[in-house]
Amino acid sequence: MLSNEENPTPIVRLNRVVPFKHARIYAKLEWYNPFGAVKDRVAANLIRDAEEKGRLGPGNKLVEATSGNTGLGLAMMGNALGYPLRTPLSAAIPQEKRTVLRFLGADVDELDDTLCPAPGAPEGAIAKAHATAKQPGYVMLDQYSNEANPDAHFRTTGPEIWRQTEGKITHFIAGLGTCGTITGTGRFLKSKNSGVKVLGVYPEEGHDIPGVRSKRQLGQTKLYFPKEYDGEIEVTDRDAYDLCLRLNREESIVAGPSCAMALVGALKLVPDEPGVIAVVIFADNIFKYASSVCRHFPELCPPPPGSLADGGTPTMAAPSAHERLFDEMVENLKNPYDSVAVSDLAKEIDGAAPAASRPLVIDVRPQDQYADMHVPGAINLPQSDLSKRKTELPADRNAPIVMVCGIGKFSKHTTLFLKSLGYRNVRSLKGGIGEWVRKQQPVEKS
Ligand SMILES: Cc1ncc(COP(=O)(O)O)c(C=O)c1O
Known part of the structure; x- marks a missing residue:
């Protein structure tokens, strides 16, 4: 049932989205594994x-x-x-x-x-x-540090590709997550031919591509061995999602976002020369990513009439009972000022804004995440400590306050908590620090 040299996942040549004259680019379709992914x-x-x-x-x-x-x-x-x-x-x-x-x-x-x-x-x-x-x-098997992760690819992915290309592969490209794929497959291919170029592709900081890690996040992964790779490149969300749409529409390949990210990188790193045979890992398919598609192509996901009273981001996936309950609570407050968009907060904390109207920004993430990067001037009151540390909140219940978390969800909870304490002017940052970074706003470390 599992793939191996005798029963590999398919590789297919990409034609319509590849602008090359000479180099041949193949995708290895990993959703043909039994549970849908590499x-x-x-x-x-x-x-x-x-x-x-x-x-x-x-x-x-x-x-x-x-x-x-x-x-x-x-x-x-x-x-x-x-x-x-x-x-x-x-x-x-x-x-x-x-x-x-x-x-x-x-x-x-x-x-x-x-x-x-x-x-x-x-x-x-x-x-x-x-x-x-x-x-x-x-x-805990710990895929982030367990050598059995790259070894899976040394035993299966590498030998399959070697056989499928009849030993002619010149370039191997993978998106970087735990780095098991690039490390294990790369080691196998180089053991067969040390001239094979092994190339890694990673997303921008604050990205929205599930399964892969930005350069900073890669530094935290034990299986990331950059010295073993021949090149690496960063790809933006925009480029990845745009090519993802084209792969599906023009190539009729149901590739997910991280496949397209890897391909964008391959098209930049692989030379268009005769004899070049490049294989790109296509980790999983688009069917799991309807909610990501809605964020990047909102025009494809019109909200059901009347469902966007608060101007939130449309999503096709049905909300969980917990999310529904929470959204109801927010809706019940009927307060259009409960959340603030990145662009508005950026203006409000800009040096040009009058000091008196500048909100106090409270980051409710754990201390280490706050230390790593936060909205300039934000203070840190982790959600888990908030009720113990109420005395650190402003005495003035009319003080403007903005709550920030990773993705804009837990900040909503804490916004309601502060409201329950009597704060009248408290809002939650939409999309959290992730959206702040995606919109290229400045961050501070501490
Ligand atoms: C969709 C997707 N793409 C790419 C990767 C990256 O693979 P690796 O963890 O082997 O670096 C993963 C890993 O989880 C993934 O889920």
Whole structure:
């Protein structure tokens, strides 16, 4: 059932979106793996390795922080083998993946973490997974540091590509997440021909491409070995989503956003020369990303009549019961000033704005995430401490306050909390620090 040299995922030549005359660019379609993504290879190898080492066996439960795809593979293999999965993950991961994980039987803990879990964040998904792993019966396979992750690609992805290209591959390109794909496949291909160029593609800071990590986020990953790669390039969300649309419409290939990101990078890094045969990993397909599509092509997702009273971002995915309840609470307040857009907050805190009307910006993320980057002048009152540290809030209940979190969700909760304390002029930053960075606003470190 799992792919291997004899039963590989297909590679197809890309024609219409490739402007080259000589170089041939192939996509390796990883959604042909049984649970829909390149990560099925990793899930299978993590389990095999842990069983062989005696770390995992009957009666154990799995816990793993994931951006979704590893969780989907582990959930399904766990169902088959009798290992229930618990997965702490970011609420920024597409709703489609979170809901399907629950549908498959996984126990999902949603957190206000970044889109890709940050290994150092004490209150992020990875720390939560480590904490759970200390409980009896739980085993964490840790795709972020486990060599069985690249080894999955050394054993399967590399040999498949070598055989499918009859040893003629000259360039291998992958998007960078945990870096298991580039590291393991690259090592195999270079073991066959040290001249094969191994190239990595990563998204811009503050990106909205599930599964991959910005340059800063890559620095936190133990399987990122830049010295083993021959080149790396950054790609913007805009370029990736635009090419994603073209791949689907012009090539009839149902590629997801990270595939298009990798291809944008390949088209910039690979030379258009005779004899060039490049293979790009297409990690998963577009069907899991309806909510991402709605953010990047809002014109494709008109809201149902009357559903956007607060001017929010339309989304095609059905909200969870929790989100519905929360949205109702916000709606019930009937206050159009409950949230503030990035562009408006930027004007309000600009040096030119009168000091008296400048809002106090409160970042409610964990301290380390705040330290890493925050809205200039923001103070940090983590959500978990807020009720203990109420005395640090302004005495004046009319003071203008803006709450900021990672993605604009937890700041809404804290906005309501402050309102319950009597603050009349408190708003939540729409889209959180992620949107602030995407809109290229300045940030401060501390
Ligand atoms: C959609 C998607 N693209 C790309 C990647 C990156 O692969 P890797 O983690 O092997 O670097 C992932 C990993 O989760 C993914 O889910």
